[in-house]
Amino acid sequence: MAKMIRKADLPQKTCAACGRPFAWRRKWARVWDEVRFCSDRCRGARPFAKGGERPQP
Structure with missing residues (x-):
């Protein structure tokens, strides 16, 4: 039987958008060094490079 890893033992990062850890x-195993955001929502809410803010709808 495989050894279970506790969630507290997994590596953590801080989200670049919301600041939460x-x-x-597992789905990030190959790209963990490139992951910056905790969710699709935070990835979509990141500030834009040129204007600094999201355009209003």
Whole structure:
């Protein structure tokens, strides 16, 4: 039987958008060094490079 890893033992990062900590996920195993955001929502809410703010709908 495989050894279970506790969530507290997984690597963590801080989200670049919301500032909350988030833990490693299996689907991020190959790209963990590139992951910056905790969710699709935070990735979509990041500030734009040129204007600094999101355009209003």
